[in-house]
Amino acid sequence: MKYHPDIELLLKYSSGQLAPAISVAIGLHQEHCKECQQRIIDLESVGGDTLEALSISDSPSDLDNGFDLLMADLEATPQDNFQDKYDGYAVAQSDVDYLERLGKKDYWSFDWKRVTRKISRAVVDIDDGLHQVELLKFEPNAKIPKHTHEGEEFTLVLEGDFSDSNGCYREGEFIVQDQSDEHQPVAGSAGCVCLAITNAPLKFTGTLGPIINWFSRH
Amino acid sequence: MLHNRQTADNIVYWPSPSNKRPLNAMSSQAKLNNDPESWKFHMKAVGESQDRGAYQAIYQHFAPKVKSFYIQQGQSSKAEELTHEVFLRIWQKAKSYNPEKAQVSTWIFTIVRNLRIDFLRKKKLDEVHVEQETLLSEDQHLEDKVEQARSKSRLLSVFKLLNDEQRNVLQKVYFEDKSHQIAANELEMTPGTVKSRIRSALKILRSHMGGERL
Numbered sequence: 370m371k372y373h374p375d376i377e378l379l380l381k382y383s384s385g386q387l388a389p390a391i392s393v394a395i396g397l398h399q400e401h402c403k404e405c406q407q408r409i410i411d412l413e414s415v416g417g418d419t420l421e422a423l424s425i426s427d428s429p430s431d432l433d434n435g436f437d438l439l440m441a442d443l444e445a446t447p448q449d450n451f452q453d454k455y456d457g458y459a460v461a462q463s464d465v466d467y468l469e470r471l472g473k474k475d476y477w478s479f480d481w482k483r484v485t486r487k488i489s490r491a492v493v494d495i496d497d498g499l500h501q502v503e504l505l506k507f508e509p510n511a512k513i514p515k516h517t518h519e520g521e522e523f524t525l526v527l528e529g530d531f532s533d534s535n536g537c538y539r540e541g542e543f544i545v546q547d548q549s550d551e552h553q554p555v556a557g558s559a560g561c562v563c564l565a566i567t568n569a570p571l572k573f574t575g576t577l578g579p580i581i582n583w584f585s586r587h
Numbered sequence: 588m589l590h591n592r593q594t595a596d597n598i599v600y601w602p603s604p605s606n607k608r609p610l611n612a613m614s615s616q617a618k619l620n621n622d623p624e625s626w627k628f629h630m631k632a633v634g635e636s637q638d639r640g641a642y643q644a645i646y647q648h649f650a651p652k653v654k655s656f657y658i659q660q661g662q663s664s665k666a667e668e669l670t671h672e673v674f675l676r677i678w679q680k681a682k683s684y685n686p687e688k689a690q691v692s693t694w695i696f697t698i699v700r701n702l703r704i705d706f707l708r709k710k711k712l713d714e715v716h717v718e719q720e721t722l723l724s725e726d727q728h729l730e731d732k733v734e735q736a737r738s739k740s741r742l743l744s745v746f747k748l749l750n751d752e753q754r755n756v757l758q759k760v761y762f763e764d765k766s767h768q769i770a771a772n773e774l775e776m777t778p779g780t781v782k783s784r785i786r787s788a789l790k791i792l793r794s795h796m797g798g799e800r801l
Contacts, residue, residue: 375793376789376792376793377789380757380761380789380792381761384700384761384762384764385700385701385703385704386761386764389704389708392704410688410689413689413693413696413697414689414690414693415757415758415762416693416696416697416700416762417689417690417692417693417694417695417696418692418693419656419696419758419762419763420649420652420653420656420692420695420696420699421623421652421692423651423652423655423656423659424651424652424655425651425652425654425655425658432646432647432650432651435646435650435667435670435671436643436646436647436650438671439646439671439674439675440639442671442675443675443678446675446678446679447679448634448637448678448679448680448681448682449679449680449682449683450682451683452682452683453680453683456680456683456701457697459697459700459701459704460701460704461704461705461708462701462705463705463708498711
């Protein structure tokens, strides 16, 4: 695996500071990537240390009170006998459903729209407020029209691969691009499904650009 | 009596307290056992035999820290409630704690973090932006208290590569969720210095952790 989220993104993810949409992408990336799994574990242990280093002079009676309240609720709280795979992910409970569907490659539960003969897209309705999140599906060898990004674009390859002049991006890889990258990617021979997160819509710049831009918005 | 460093062979558990008193005895015992390894045995007892004595020892040690953590991150008014939720979840998920994967403090941190993520997410959806201003002075007071009580943290593998300043900056900005300005005030440096410390720290971590980026 060649393309990983940068350490700063992992730091934000591990400390719970990352935008929800990108957290979902990192959650999915680390399922494929032992290295990043380990980095996240390391960074979380810094969180554990930060927690351990704190103390406050809560009076013992406050503490007893808190514990009594807890005991009252404990009766109604059975212990889980199963392990929930997604418990440890730094992702909001409300986004776990997306993690699950995307992790299982259950793309068909999304509402797909055709953009061109070889490209379809589906909105992923992660209520993030900052990002636009969508699935992009490219048929085998589809040429993706030349485009730039007004802001940053985060891409996670969910299935298949695609390449551009910088390299080839395979399943599980996490790529960040900004407006300085004008590129024209090509999907691999088995096609490609990506999760694309942008903080501004993609802008297609080729001859068909204006038409595709119009279609993508409708 | 618990030994300072416990192994699976010598671990001795006190019987579950009759909900009444051994509390004080318990808290002093827990204090004698601040060794992170000993918390693993406490967690194991909670998961395997619903040991309330062990659960209480964990509560007495970690609850004030969890509460401080939320206060530091600006959730003063909800700190109590969130701490309560954290401990219910610790109980509920006790069986899934894996001592080989993480320290108890790290596992609890991930629960604290996730409940905060959920809380902020809901809050954002509800568009609640009140309360903050009125509570500011109280916040400040509590934060000062937390700050005074802060002990020097022991640090881990990756962060060992950084100097104290770089580490403090990263902990404050990322794990305590402080703005550059606030972190700058607390560390008695300018926001510009905070930014450059972050940059240099990330550079070190990046080169150490490897992996190609785009």
